[in-house]
Amino acid sequence: MKPIQVGLLGIGTVGSGTFTVLNRNQEEIRRRAGRGIEISMVADLDVERARGIVGDRARVVADAREVIANPEIDIVVELIGGYGIAKTLVLEAIAAGKHVVTANKALLAVHGTEIFEAARLRGVMVAFEAAVAGGIPIIKALREGLTANRIEWVAGIINGTTNFILSEMRSKGLDFAAVLKQAQALGYAEADPTFDIEGVDAAHKATIMSAIAFGVPVQFDKAYVEGITALQAADIRYAEQLGYRIKLLGITKRRQHGIELRVHPTLVPSQRLIANVEGAMNAVVVQGDAVGSTLYYGKGAGAEPTASAVVADLVDITRLHTADPDHRVPHLAFQPGSLQDTPILPIDEVVTSFYLRLQVADQAGVLAKITGILAEHEISIDAVLQRESAEGEKQTELIILTHDTVEGRMRAALAQMQALPTVLAPIVRIRKEELK
Amino acid sequence: MKPIQVGLLGIGTVGSGTFTVLNRNQEEIRRRAGRGIEISMVADLDVERARGIVGDRARVVADAREVIANPEIDIVVELIGGYGIAKTLVLEAIAAGKHVVTANKALLAVHGTEIFEAARLRGVMVAFEAAVAGGIPIIKALREGLTANRIEWVAGIINGTTNFILSEMRSKGLDFAAVLKQAQALGYAEADPTFDIEGVDAAHKATIMSAIAFGVPVQFDKAYVEGITALQAADIRYAEQLGYRIKLLGITKRRQHGIELRVHPTLVPSQRLIANVEGAMNAVVVQGDAVGSTLYYGKGAGAEPTASAVVADLVDITRLHTADPDHRVPHLAFQPGSLQDTPILPIDEVVTSFYLRLQVADQAGVLAKITGILAEHEISIDAVLQRESAEGEKQTELIILTHDTVEGRMRAALAQMQALPTVLAPIVRIRKEELK
Incomplete structure (x- = not known):
């Protein structure tokens, strides 16, 4: 069977990694995919550089639309990046009935909904393993x-x-x-x-x-x-x-x-x-x-690790592209009709514990004052570490670990603490997660 | 659409975990799979115990063949284990045109080739994520x-x-x-x-x-x-x-x-x-x-972690079962016609480095003798640790780390070292891998 034909839009680091990996492991990949996978066209504004990379193994053009318009091309790989022309080209490729592979996290995080919906209507797949954590199949x-x-x-x-x-x-x-x-x-x-x-x-x-x-x-x-x-x-x-x-x-x-x-x-x-x-x-x-x-x-990055994810997507599509579009793995794990509009919570409602570092005057009652403010906001303390002040030093550092609390409360408590005359510098606050 | 119908063969730890997870997360799973997944039949020799687990939510029978023969059942989950009756039932389920999910590593490691070939000929899928490392999707x-x-x-x-x-x-x-x-x-x-x-x-x-x-x-x-x-x-x-x-x-x-x-x-x-x-x-x-x-x-084990893998396989099958059988993910990653008969090397040809611990007489020349034997077999040494012997003690311990070598050579060297009169106990040898 004729290899599945891939067109590459953009051949920078990840693009040349993809070209290299597909060529080096083509036999192994064919044995897995059941069919060869071949990059037969590459679009890049820097035609000379692109030619230097692919030699005569693929046709190089300056205009990405030539790739999209080519009826021989089954899959378009978008490696341009950004929200601009990349978005236009991905949507055009989908409209032309091409499956799309992209490593473009910015594009998907912002315009994913529109792109996946277009793909669903056109019955094509958009695969994006390379968009998150490079070569890790997360x-x-x-x-x-x-x-x-x-x-x-x-x-x-x-x-x-x-x-x-x-x-x-x-x-x-x-x-x-x-x-x-x-x-x-x-x-x-x-x-x-x-x-x-x-x-x-x-x-x-x-x-x-x-x-x-x-x-x-x-x-x-x-x-x-x-x-x-x-x-x-x-x-x-x-x-x-x-x-x-x-x-x-x-x-x-x-x-x-x-x-x-x-x-x-x-x-x-x-x-x-x-x-x-x-x-x-x-x-x-x-x-x-x-x-x-x-x-x-x-x-999570680099030419070949990212290419590993791009090529895995190409193999997935090659293995499954004949499946009826209603019985495929949904782009976002859930079936398109089953998404929910659960709200994303504002940061003030987020719950974490905190690490605080305060530069305080080394005098009696400071700790009581600070822990008092935390208690007032119902923030309970997990640990306190007070740096021993050197002889004659007039200030010291206070490290506080809190238990879980709502961020809004912490913000209010921080403002109050910061206003104390005994707090001598901007308070450092870093969120803490036990991850268990 | 009617939920996909699953028959469970064996409802022990993993079986009841699967039942629990499918029920608890059924709405979430349906949103992902595009269709409900329902265990409607369970076969277990201990019918009473099985009824105690599933209540009236599934029909319980003693005879696994009743499940396999039921035309309503789309997927058979084998959780019996071992090479015996489990093998017969898996092959019968395949012959009956059922997709099979199994957690049975022993069965697949020994009879996998026969089972996957039967599945290929019948156009059904055999999924086995739960067979290796429990809930990890390895x-x-x-x-x-x-x-x-x-x-x-x-x-x-x-x-x-x-x-x-x-x-x-x-x-x-x-x-x-x-x-x-x-x-x-x-x-x-x-x-x-x-x-x-x-x-x-x-x-x-x-x-x-x-x-x-x-x-x-x-x-x-x-x-x-x-x-x-x-x-x-x-x-x-x-x-x-x-x-x-x-x-x-x-x-x-x-x-x-x-x-x-x-x-x-x-x-x-x-x-x-x-x-x-x-x-x-x-x-x-x-x-x-x-x-x-x-x-x-x-x-890697436990009721719900293993069930996590079993249910993921059920979702995979539900998502993809309408795909034409020649365009599915191959059971063993490579297309059936593309397997190679690369030999598995005998242990004597395996290459690793080694950790050796020798109980030796605490006298001059012992280390020279031992390192001499290793050199003779072209085994180079990475590190040596000699335990300081206590006052009056006549023996000591020698720890040696080697560089990579072929196991056969190490075996020969070990035999020679073991025969030395100054080596006072069986030599401990443990393989070492740098994993980089």
């Missing part, structure tokens, strides 16, 4: 492997750049800015790292996992997003003393009246497996009511 | 999530009983026999724990993973199997001093002229995530050429 696990479960929460290290930075900050005791520079020099962070370090990339991925876990539409605009730029080495050190590591987690959790969807630095108990995920690696923990806790770990 | 990851990769090796903690025992031996410094008793009292080990502690259960699971990873038939009879009964607390302690933990691993590895398939206690570097999997938990590491190392972690 989309498949959530969408197919854990379908028996009422999923309770998902929490993941889903951005390698920030995990690399946090690992370095911890192991070397450095502050954020110093490590960021080093990460950029090593190629672990981009020249403009904003999307990574501000948590936006992780929030895109958490949004997609949230939809799949709970059967709700993707709604990136409702996600709470906080990055790692304000993190200080001191807090990583104190957290460690208290038995915690700080990770940037994407978290989505089922609550009685809504869903939490948030990205922020988080204290996690050191003995949890996910707390020990170091460097640029990714890991996702899924808590289901039947299976309990499961964890998925691997490389 | 079969799906290997069969679908990692299809882009040339898989290099798979190594897993795939037996919870033995991992619980090893964790207890390490944390409490106890020997095997003491911990086994305690594990039995706690329900972590069965009254007859042979299959677990001798490594047979892990070998069944490794055999299945081997077939899926490399596209070869299941061949349990070729697996090398060594359990944990001979492990001593001393070796766990020495391993720890050297930066290793001892785990019972099921390993299958691609080599140039064949495939390794083996289960044995293994030293693993302490900093590897899998070395930190404690208690009855399971974890599997898969090394692929594109994705690199990925890890899958969760509960």
Whole structure:
């Protein structure tokens, strides 16, 4: 049988990884898919560079629409990124009856609902394993492997750049800015790292996992997003003393009246497996009511790990594309007619415990005052650590771990504490999750 | 649409877990599967007990063949276990045109080839996610999530009983026999724990993973199997001093002229995530050429974790059963016509590094003699640890870590060392894997 024909839109890092992997493992992939898979067309604005990569094994064009218009092409792989032209092209490919594979988390987190609906109406598949956690098959696990479960929460290290930075900050005791520079020099962070370090990339991925876990539409605009730029080495050190590591987690959790969807630095108990995920690696923990806790770990970025996910999607489509469109695995795990409009809760209604660090005057009654404010807001305290002040020092540091509380309450308590004349600097507050 | 009808053969721990999960999460599952899934018939020899579990929500019969013969039943779930009647019933269910879901690793590791071929000819699906690592969707990851990769090796903690025992031996410094008793009292080990502690259960699971990873038939009879009964607390302690933990691993590895398939206690570097999997938990590491190392972690046994996998298979079948049988996900990841007969290598040709512990006379020249024998067999040494002998003691212990070598060579070297008059007790040898 003639190999299934794939057209690539954009051949940067992931695109050339996909080309390489498909070629190197073509025999193995054919044995699995039941049919060869061949990239026969590539569209890239930089035609010369693209030719340099694919040689004469694929036709290279500058205009993506030539690929979409080609009736020989069965599957279009979109690796352009962003919400702009990528969205237009994906919708055009669907309209042309092509199956689509994409690694574009931003696009799906924002416009997923529109795209999946278009695909449903046209009877084509949109596959996106590469959009979350690179080569780790987490989309498949959530969408197919854990379908028996009422999923309770998902929490993941889903951005390698920030995990690399946090690992370095911890192991070397450095502050954020110093490590960021080093990460950029090593190629672990981009020249403009904003999307990574501000948590936006992780929030895109958490949004997609949230939809799949709970059967709700993707709604990136409702996600709470906080990055790692304000993190200080001191807090990583104190957290460690208290038995915690700080990770940037994407978290989505089922609550009685809504869903939490948030990205922020988080204290996690050191003995949890996910707390020990170091460097640029990714890991996702899924808590289901039947299976309990499961964890998925691997490389979340890079040419070949991401290509691994893109090609797995190509194999899935090749294996299943003749199935009648009403009997396929639904894009977002739940059947299109079965999505619910459970609201995403505002951050003030989110429940977590907290780590607080206060720079306070070293005088009698300060601790009483602060714990009094917490008690007033019904926030109970789990542990207190007071740094011993040096001889003659007039201020000291107070670390407080709280039990679970509603964020709004903590915000109110923080404002009151901050206003105390004995609190001498902005209070550091980092959320904490036991993940059990 | 009428719910898909499921018949359960055997309603023990996993069976009642499956019944419970399907009932508790039926609405969520229906939203995912696109159709309800209902256990409408149960066969169990203990009819009264079975009725006590299912009440009037399913018809209970003593004869499994009544379930198979019922034209209303779409899917038969085999939870009887073993190679005997379970095999006959699975083949009869296939012959009757039923899709089959089974958690029976022993059956598939030994008779999988025959069963999958029968299913192919009859155009039905046999799903078995629950057969390996309980609720962890590792079969799906290997069969679908990692299809882009040339898989290099798979190594897993795939037996919870033995991992619980090893964790207890390490944390409490106890020997095997003491911990086994305690594990039995706690329900972590069965009254007859042979299959677990001798490594047979892990070998069944490794055999299945081997077939899926490399596209070869299941061949349990070729697996090398060594359990944990001979492990001593001393070796766990020495391993720890050297930066290793001892785990019972099921390993299958691609080599140039064949495939390794083996289960044995293994030293693993302490900093590897899998070395930190404690208690009855399971974890599997898969090394692929594109994705690199990925890890899958969760509960490998128990009523609801195993039911999670059984029900996921039911959802898969419900979603995809109308697809034309030639365009489905192949049972063993590779298309039936594409299996290869790559040989499983005999243990003498397996390559690992080794941990050796020798009880030796505390006299000059002993170490030279022993290292001389290793050199003669071209086995190079990575590290040596000599316990300081106490005042007046005439013997001491020598721990040697080697680099990778062929097992046959090590066997020959061991025989020679064992014959030395200065070697005073049987040499302990445990294989070591760096897993990188």
